[in-house]
Amino acid sequence: MKLDKKIPELSGVYLMKSASGTILYIGKAKNLKRRISSYFDKKQENSRIAKLVAKVKDIDWIITENETEALILENNLIKLHKPYYNIQLKDDKTYPYIKITIKDKFPGMYITRQHIDDGSLYFGPYTKVGAAQKLFNLLKHTFKIRTCNQHMPDRACLDYHIKLCWAPCIDKIDEKTYNMSVKSAIEFLSGDIAKSLTRLNSEMKKNISIMQFEKAAVIRDTIKSIQQLRDHQHVMLQSRKSIDFISLLTSDSNAVAGVFRLRDGAIVGKEIYHISNPLNEDMETLTSHFILRYVNISFQLPPVIKIKRAHNISLINDSIAFLKKNIRIRSVYGAEEKALMRMLEENIRFEIEKEKQHRQFRASITIKALKDALNLNFLPKYMACFDISHLYGNYSVGSAVVFFNGKPLKKRYRHFRIKSITGINDFDMIHEVVSRYLSHKENRKTDIIVVDGGAIQLQKAKAAVRAKRLKIPVIALAKKLEEIYIGEKEIISLSKTSPALKLLQQIRDESHRFAISYNRSLRKNDFRFLLEQIKGIGKKRAMLLLTTFGSMENIGKASLKELTQLPGINRAIAKEIKKLI
Incomplete structure (x- = not known):
């Protein structure tokens, strides 16, 4: 493709398209002309980018006020169009969340794969369904929140009889005490465990002072459960801050992102995200794309996210601020945080190796199936x-x-x-x-x-x-x-x-x-040689004709007007082309 358009020297987003108009790749640029021209002005060392450029037949762009807006628009357009050559989170639509319906008189708690604006509180996403279910069961056991359908039943279900629900459906608990338990669950998921314990202790003493012993006993049991959970958590930050740690490592044409969720100084969750990276983009691009996507799909995030040092931290922070998210990205600092980052990266490496072994296992199953189907006495590797x-x-x-x-x-x-x-x-x-x-x-x-x-x-x-x-x-x-x-x-x-x-x-x-x-x-090379026999058409114009129209047949079908729209093709040359074909 030849760049015939006058590309602005402004910040913005560019969309690379195929001959059929399919969006192949979406990128952002501080200077659109410089960035787009870089794909075509020099020989590409990256063979994957060269393959992309060979398919590009048209480029559109959208001018933005600054690079920050370009990054946000790029992220939104990638989410919308999902171009083949862009960085993508794999299976991000299927991640589960924990949902608490706080608008209900007696809120319920559920696992859901959809987050809708219904006034509920969402926590997550959780990349492993098993981990989400385990946490969900833990919350049921600790806080005894109902998990039945939105409309409460008329009689108590099995959860009440096995002490996994306070049974508000049959008035076994009043609204205030039940919602105190719900609030504790929310604080636990948000990492405010110390705050939750302080509030509950105060409420328990208050109920004892007014001789509401049954209510006090309910609160006491909740306190014990929370303390047991806290005692099993290993404090990794002495400051007891709530922070998310994020790191990424590459593997072939993919990348793996890891997240440690620390709440009140302790790790309360580890999430692993698999990312496709068809063009082998650099780590800074991967990091900025992932963080913006992570911030967009996550709920109840802490005020600080820690990453390794990156030159574009200020750009990421500006983009997050533009989205009106009260979160700051910071580089890890100090021995404690660096040790945590090393531990996170070790977890990511383990995940990459596990996935590699899983692929090898799947391949071995397939090879064995082929051996059995063909009745061979060896594995056809x-x-x-x-x-x-x-x-x-x-x-x-x-x-x-x-x-x-x-x-x-x-x-x-x-x-x-x-x-x-x-x-x-x-x-x-x-x-x-x-x-x-x-x-x-x-x-x-x-x-x-x-x-x-x-x-x-x-x-x-x-x-x-x-x-x-x-x-x-x-x-x-x-x-x-x-x-x-x-x-x-x-x-x-x-x-x-x-x-x-x-x-x-x-x-x-x-x-x-x-x-x-x-x-x-082979055909294209021969057709190019054939076109070069026409006076006024050299190697470049012959290639331009074949690249633009795709085949000799399409060149033959093109009108004189369509042919003369190409640079260097006048009416006389266009007539000679038609005559030859």
Whole structure:
């Protein structure tokens, strides 16, 4: 794409779009012209950004007053459009919250995945459902708040009989005493444990003084439960402050953010957030995006959030202030806080390793399922899949895609220009490609070969393997019914939900994509050469035509007016283009 628009040298947000108008990436900039031009003015060392730029056909922008507003607008637009290449929180819509319906006469407590503006208090989010449920059960046991439906039943439920609810439904507790318990639960979730105990002790003594012994006993039991909870919490900050600690670490094209929630100096929660990072953006960008998202989805946050030192802390703070949130971001300070940050990062590393092991386990299950489905006596760890692509017998190419342990091994991918076959003959082309692939010794370690097609493609691939005197199992996967050909008349049909079938479909579709991609690149190069024969069109203008319209067919369909809108294409050249095509 050529930057023809006059881009303003102002702060704002830019939206990179594909030919179909799909938003691919949203970014912010202090200077829009400088930032956008940086994608196109120099050779990109980041291959992922280069891939993004190759897909960009149009760029829009929104000018903002300053960089702070740009950061907020960028965050909101990413949330709205969810572009493929942007940093995204994974599964953020599904995080559970604890909800207390404080507007009710006798408030209830619930776990919910929706937070709506209904006057209730929300706490969270909690990234692990199990952790949210555990805390919820703890609150039930300690504060005995009702968890029944919004409308209270006419009789006591099981929770009352097993001492998990005060049963306001049958008047076992008055409104004031019940709401005192609710207030204590809120203070506990907010980290104001000391304040809660002081208030409850005062209220208990007051009830004793007026001989309200039953009410005093209820409050006494609540105090004991809170004290037991507090005694099990290890104080990490001697100042007993309430602070959230946040850190992020990267892993491949993802990142993992960890949060320690400290209330009254003790850790009361740990949350782990998985973040996609398709463009491998730097840590400062990741941190600012995550903090703004975290502040937006979280409730009952402390006044201070601690992170490692970052150059853009002031920008993040300005953005949070713009959102009217009374929270400040600070760098960790002192031995205690630095030790806590190290501990948090150790937890994040453990989570990354655990996720890696989980992926490996899932892959091993899939590989074993494939072994069983094909009745093999070994695990097919190295898989190679072949496909053919051509345009009515022209630009004929083949692809070889390799998976190891169920995942693409792109450094082993290969593509081939067909040499020995002319015209439309996919069957013999498969034989040539498999044969050429196996001519290289490093490729002979393949555990199983998959070809896209049916019985004839299978026989041709098997013949190529036999010719190399190898004993590699070969199967074919037919698209129409997703049948697996093992022999000429031996066919296996697997369940659509089978992990083995899904793996075969994945490698087949990847080999198809890789073959088509190579075929198109060859055609584009040849079409460019063809266009260059027209007087007045050089390499740059030929590429501009192909990039703008996508294919020779689309160039042929374009009107003279559309062609002459491109820089350097006058009416005479446009007529020559139409004449050639």
